[in-house]
Amino acid sequence: MRPESLLVPTPAGLCCPDGGFHIDPVRRVDKALITHAHSDHAKPGHGAVLATRETLDLMRLRYGDGFAGTTQAVSYGETISIGGTTVSFHPAGHVLGSAQIRVERGGLVIVASGDYKDVPDPTCQDFELVPCDVFISEATFGLPVFRHGDIGAEIAKLMRSLALFPERTHLVGAYSLGKAQRLIALLRAAGWDRPIFLHGAMEEITHYYAARMDLGELRAVRDGAKGDFAGAVVLCPPSALGDRWTRRFPDPISCFASGWMRIRARARQHAVELPLVVSDHCDWDGLTRVIPATGASEIWLTHGAEEALVHWCGTKGLRAKPLHLVGYGDEEEVEVIEAATAAAAPDAPTDGSATDEPA
Amino acid sequence: MNRFAALLDRLAYEPGRTAKLRQMTDYFRNVPDPERGFALAALTGALTFAHAKPGLIRTLIAERTDPVLFEMSYDYVGDLSETVALMWPSSPSPGGGGSLAEGEWGGVKPQTPASPITPSRTASRSDLPPPGGGEESTPSLADVITTLQTLGKAELPSKLTHWLDGLDETGRWALLKLVTGGLRIGVSARLAKTAVAALGDKEPDEIEVLWPGLVPPYENLFAWIEGRAEKPASGDPARFHPPMLSHPIGADDFSTLEPKDFIAEWKWDGIRVQAAAGTCPDGRRVARLFSRTGEDISASFPDLIEVLRFDGAIDGELLIVRENRVQSFSVLQQRLNRKAVTAKLIAEFPAHFRAYDLLVEGDEDLRDKPLTERRARLAALIERLREPRIDLSREIPFADWDGLAHARANPAQVGAGPDAEAIEGVMLKRRDAPYLPGRPKGLWWKWKRDPFIVDAVLMYAQRGHGKRSSYYSDYTFGLWRKGEAGDELVPVGKAYFGFTDEELLKIDRFVRQNTVNRFGPVREVTHEADQGLVFEVAFEGLQRSTRHRSGIAMRFPRISRLRFDKPPGEADRLDTLMAMLDAAEQTPSSGGRVLDPAAARTGKRKGG
Numbered sequence: 028m029r030p031e032s033l034l035v036p037t038p039a040g041l042c043c044p045d046g047g048f049h050i051d052p053v054r055r056v057d058k059a060l061i062t063h064a065h066s067d068h069a070k071p072g073h074g075a076v077l078a079t080r081e082t083l084d085l086m087r088l089r090y091g092d093g094f095a096g097t098t099q100a101v102s103y104g105e106t107i108s109i110g111g112t113t114v115s116f117h118p119a120g121h122v123l124g125s126a127q128i129r130v131e132r133g134g135l136v137i138v139a140s141g142d143y144k145d146v147p148d149p150t151c152q153d154f155e156l157v158p159c160d161v162f163i164s165e166a167t168f169g170l171p172v173f174r175h176g177d178i179g180a181e182i183a184k185l186m187r188s189l190a191l192f193p194e195r196t197h198l199v200g201a202y203s204l205g206k207a208q209r210l211i212a213l214l215r216a217a218g219w220d221r222p223i224f225l226h227g228a229m230e231e232i233t234h235y236y237a238a239r240m241d242l243g244e245l246r247a248v249r250d251g252a253k254g255d256f257a258g259a260v261v262l263c264p265p266s267a268l269g270d271r272w273t274r275r276f277p278d279p280i281s282c283f284a285s286g287w288m289r290i291r292a293r294a295r296q297h298a299v300e301l302p303l304v305v306s307d308h309c310d311w312d313g314l315t316r317v318i319p320a321t322g323a324s325e326i327w328l329t330h331g332a333e334e335a336l337v338h339w340c341g342t343k344g345l346r347a348k349p350l351h352l353v354g355y356g357d358e359e360e361v362e363v364i365e366a367a368t369a370a371a372a373p374d375a376p377t378d379g380s381a382t383d384e385p386a
Numbered sequence: 387m388n389r390f391a392a393l394l395d396r397l398a399y400e401p402g403r404t405a406k407l408r409q410m411t412d413y414f415r416n417v418p419d420p421e422r423g424f425a426l427a428a429l430t431g432a433l434t435f436a437h438a439k440p441g442l443i444r445t446l447i448a449e450r451t452d453p454v455l456f457e458m459s460y461d462y463v464g465d466l467s468e469t470v471a472l473m474w475p476s477s478p479s480p481g482g483g484g485s486l487a488e489g490e491w492g493g494v495k496p497q498t499p500a501s502p503i504t505p506s507r508t509a510s511r512s513d514l515p516p517p518g519g520g521e522e523s524t525p526s527l528a529d530v531i532t533t534l535q536t537l538g539k540a541e542l543p544s545k546l547t548h549w550l551d552g553l554d555e556t557g558r559w560a561l562l563k564l565v566t567g568g569l570r571i572g573v574s575a576r577l578a579k580t581a582v583a584a585l586g587d588k589e590p591d592e593i594e595v596l597w598p599g600l601v602p603p604y605e606n607l608f609a610w611i612e613g614r615a616e617k618p619a620s621g622d623p624a625r626f627h628p629p630m631l632s633h634p635i636g637a638d639d640f641s642t643l644e645p646k647d648f649i650a651e652w653k654w655d656g657i658r659v660q661a662a663a664g665t666c667p668d669g670r671r672v673a674r675l676f677s678r679t680g681e682d683i684s685a686s687f688p689d690l691i692e693v694l695r696f697d698g699a700i701d702g703e704l705l706i707v708r709e710n711r712v713q714s715f716s717v718l719q720q721r722l723n724r725k726a727v728t729a730k731l732i733a734e735f736p737a738h739f740r741a742y743d744l745l746v747e748g749d750e751d752l753r754d755k756p757l758t759e760r761r762a763r764l765a766a767l768i769e770r771l772r773e774p775r776i777d778l779s780r781e782i783p784f785a786d787w788d789g790l791a792h793a794r795a796n797p798a799q800v801g802a803g804p805d806a807e808a809i810e811g812v813m814l815k816r817r818d819a820p821y822l823p824g825r826p827k828g829l830w831w832k833w834k835r836d837p838f839i840v841d842a843v844l845m846y847a848q849r850g851h852g853k854r855s856s857y858y859s860d861y862t863f864g865l866w867r868k869g870e871a872g873d874e875l876v877p878v879g880k881a882y883f884g885f886t887d888e889e890l891l892k893i894d895r896f897v898r899q900n901t902v903n904r905f906g907p908v909r910e911v912t913h914e915a916d917q918g919l920v921f922e923v924a925f926e927g928l929q930r931s932t933r934h935r936s937g938i939a940m941r942f943p944r945i946s947r948l949r950f951d952k953p954p955g956e957a958d959r960l961d962t963l964m965a966m967l968d969a970a971e972q973t974p975s976s977g978g979r980v981l982d983p984a985a986a987r988t989g990k991r992k993g994g
């Protein structure tokens with residue numbers, strides 16, 4: 028059978044007609060297989076959802092109890108038959124519970140990797156290489172200038188700034204699910220043992236992580252007194268940087284942890300004072316390591332900058348094409364846009380996403 | 387080099403002056419000689435070597451990357467050095483990346499620590515060893531600079547390749563900026579010297595004084611600052627002497643001062659400079675021109691340097707004089723804006739030095755002598771020089787403060803003639819005062835002409851930077867003019883200071899509550915005849931400008947008052963400014979600057 032009939036791109040997302048399911052659908056469908064809980068992949072309102080236990084939990088935290096008709100948890104490696112296809116979930120190394128979804132029928136194997144990275148992350152299981160015929164890869168950082176470098180050096184940069192400016196709050200913008208918790212874990216490993224403060228928007232998710240791993244002492248910003256913030260690390264969603272919410276902190280240094288920070292113009296655009304190149308996606312080196320290692324002869328690309336990777340695959344004798352699935356984006360950009368739209372509403376209480384915090 | 391690159395990287399993003407200082411001082415404290423000395427040279431612009439051409443960089447990267455991928459990347463990043471720094475293969479084998487060794491799976495790049503970063507790597511050291519590359523393959527800044535100064539053109543490509551192989555992303559970026567001459571650091575030479583001074587509680591002026599006699603890597607300077615050696619001797623005959631500065635005079639000050647104790651001079655609207663010249667022990671002539679902060683600006687004014695035929699140091703003002711007329715600051719600005727100093731530029735904008743004070747003559751330091759004596763010696767020196775490009779700043783005769791007030795308001799009638807447009811007020815100097823560096827109390831006063839003011843309407847606001855990043859602190863304001871559908875506001879300028887912190891809070895609140903549109907970081911604010919916020923804007927002058935929709939550009943605009951009481955419909959009209967300009971242009975040689983009191987009548991001079 029042709030791979031294009033096993034998984035078909037549709038306006039609702041990637042569809043498997045034989046199994047009667049969609050993978051990461053952006054519209055409401057009867058049966059959804061979800062790679063991970065980021066909002067561009069995991070939408071509420073599907074009939075039945077199959078995902079890892081952690082992804083289901085995180086969706087519930089975000090959307091509430093009735094986020095789907097029914098749910099079924101799947102473990103990594105467990106195989107499930109759905110209408111003539113065999114499906115299994117494998118660690119993607121992206122965020123807690125993130126999975127690549129392997130779909131097989133009649134010996135043809137397609138892996139939809141969702142978002143992934145192949146470097147270690149203390150907050151989630153390491154990426155697993157799954158051999159396949161067709162590999163569906165993200166291309167968020169699909170240009171050779173995206174090289175995330177040594178994450179230890181980035182954390183060291185933050186630690187050095189904390190030592191040099193012990194009176195200033197280090198306000199770190201980080202995506203609420205995954206990035207924030209990874210930063211906490213890395214800071215702890217680097218020896219930062221003071222309480223870390225959390226913006227209201229990331230408390231719940233972080234406590235979910237903290238129940239599964241040691242993240243040290245975490246405190247809510249709203250429980251902190253003014254004096255607590257001198258020289259403290261405060262984590263907030265990127266959209267809260269530059270918000271009025273930040274005025275409670277003494278002379279804050281605005282830091283932003285993102286793969287986009289590799290590009291100077293991008294960092295300046297966000298008025299960031301301490302850019303930290305930390306990403307939960309593969310950089311170019313990662314993408315070009317993983318893609319050929321899967322053994323796939325055909326590569327389908329999603330998420331943005333596909334053009335350069337299509338060209339690169341061509342030079343390696345791999346067939347590649349962009350999937351042009353609508354609705355997927357980089358989660359940070361999505362968060363910033365969502366915050367902006369919310370704030371543009373006529374009687375939004377504050378200027379940004381700091382909705383659960385007093386101004 | 388990686389450490390220096392990391393410093394540059396931090397400085398590039400840091401908006402605050404004190405934070406920049408702390409970054410630099412920390413660097414100088416933790417990095418040994420000679421590395422830090424070369425860093426100081428780079429930061430102060432004291433390095434000279436032939437720069438690499440961008441073509442060479444493109445050739446090197448073309449040998450290592452796919453041309454299609456390079457073009458896509460360059461297109462995305464928009465900066466050659468940055469693109470190349472990021473794309474350069476991190477392993478020395480060209481075309482590297484892509485292939486994955488068996489068993490390396492679980493996938494870590496060789497340079498990433500396998501499991502949790504150990505605390506010892508970070509907390510205590512303020513400078514980390516560079517990641518990646520062995521110590522010996524990482525070039526030091528000292529290597530790079532000393533090599534570049536002697537390297538033949540043919541050897542550059544292989545040398546550069548070797549260095550790039552040994553550096554990390556930021557290191558490669560800094561190296562490429564350095565070798566192509568594109569290093570823009572965002573700190574002044576003065577600030578870098580201030581950071582060095584802070585290592586040992588010294589004054590930056592002390593370093594300025596020594597500076598012309600010092601050479602990279604400044605080991606004797608650091609040794610003295612750290613208390614390990616004597617102060618380096620300054621054998622330089624054309625040294626900088628920290629200047630004496632004035633205080634603005636307030637209305638209450640006059641009653642405490644005796645007119646007869648003071649001389650008055652015009653305050654010229656040029657740039658304050660110091661001309662120093664002398665003869666070295668070997669007979670060689672040296673002449674230099676320093677800015678107020680001690681920066682050597684000789685290279686920009688060769689036409690003045692060649693006429694500094696005296697031994698000593700003179701404090702004065704740099705002006706442009708055409709056909710015996712002092713030109714306005716905007717004309718001087720045009721010369722300052724040009725990078726290349728060509729014969730045409732010099733002919734078009736002839737530099738002139740107007741002398742205020744004599745600090746040193748020959749071997750004699752005059753700074754302890756009273757002003758009257760220094761001025762007499764200065765007058766005699768200039769008389770002997772007979773150099774048309776150097777003259778003495780004249781005294782303004784006055785009997786009492788009212789007389790001086792009259793002169794200040796009417797410089798054209800009180801001796802300044804057509805040069806009046808280049809005058810920004812008067813200076814008062816105590817006759818018996820020695821020349822003291824810094825801003826001593828009670829000796830020198832400046833009494834500036836009043837600024838122009840206009841009532842304008844806030845139209846757009848933009849978030850500031852650094853401490854102000856959560857405030858709308860940059861404002862675009864407009865004046866009324868006749869439009870197709872009745873009166874409309876046209877933007878006439880931008881201002882981001884002049885208000886107090888308390889006023890900033892008020893404006894910020896107003897902006898947030900009256901936003902009608904958003905464009906990225908910019909908000910459009912309600913600006914209707916009956917709704918909006920009026921600013922009283924003070925400014926120093928006007929120029930015609932084709933770059934602005936209003937056709938004018940304001941010099942030095944700032945918010946002088948918030949007029950929440952005033953309906954925007956009552957703000958000023960563009961015609962008011964146009965009339966000021968028209969009137970000014972009827973006076974000869976105005977250079978477009980409005981200073982004539984007759985013109986000011988149509989606009990408004992801010993009342994005393």
Ligand SMILES: [Zn+2]
Binds near residue numbers: 063065121142358
């Ligand atoms: Zn994701």
Ligand SMILES: [Zn+2]
Binds near residue numbers: 141358
């Ligand atoms: Zn995604």
